[in-house]
Amino acid sequence: GGGQWLLETVRDGPGPLVRETKVVSAADTLSVPLQRNGGFASALCPYTAGMTTCGSAALDGVLKSQESGQCVDVPNDSRTDGTDVQLFDCHGKPNQLWTQTPARQLTVFDGKCLDVDGGASADGTAVQIWSCNNT
Structure with a gap:
């Protein structure tokens, strides 16, 4: 669909877990870098200005x-x-x-x-x- 989305990703890093967020649209191409021993989890939610995480929209x-x-x-x-x-x-x-x-x-x-x-x-x-x- 149209509009903007917040992509929130947690992945393995060289030490602790790494949390990354990015505002994306349907035209964007996404890649998630994986560590040799790791994986990732992502959440995608409709974006509202000021949002920093899925599940906590700006008031x-x-x-x-x-x-x-x-x-x-x-x-x-x-x-x-x-x-x-x-x-x-x-x-x-x-x-x-x-x-x-x-x-x-x-x-x-x-x-x-x-x-x-x-x-x-x-x-x-x-x-x-x-x-x-x-x-």
């Missing part, structure tokens, strides 16, 4: 709680750093649409990242939006 949409069925929401469409996110009834408007970057950051409004204030890890710590800073 582009809502984040929904399995328990409540509500979506992660930025209240009142705020773009102010430090605004706490909330769970709210899903409506699919821009303040609920999240994208996962290749660096695995979750963003909303083109440039605001899902963030934990000060990198805290205690249960119950509020989650907020903040200008993305690659940390």
Whole structure:
């Protein structure tokens, strides 16, 4: 078929296993180098921009709680750093649409990242939006 595919291959290397990924289309010719004592395993899956492995497509949409069925929401469409996110009834408007970057950051409004204030890890710590800073 048409479109792009992610080819993920694990093969024997001179030491440990080697993992390789490549975005391919139907027109590509593929070859997998084998070691004398080895083999390989490959997975091929439809490619979505930002994917790095089959089975973990990049997020582009809502984040929904399995328990409540509500979506992660930025209240009142705020773009102010430090605004706490909330769970709210899903409506699919821009303040609920999240994208996962290749660096695995979750963003909303083109440039605001899902963030934990000060990198805290205690249960119950509020989650907020903040200008993305690659940390």
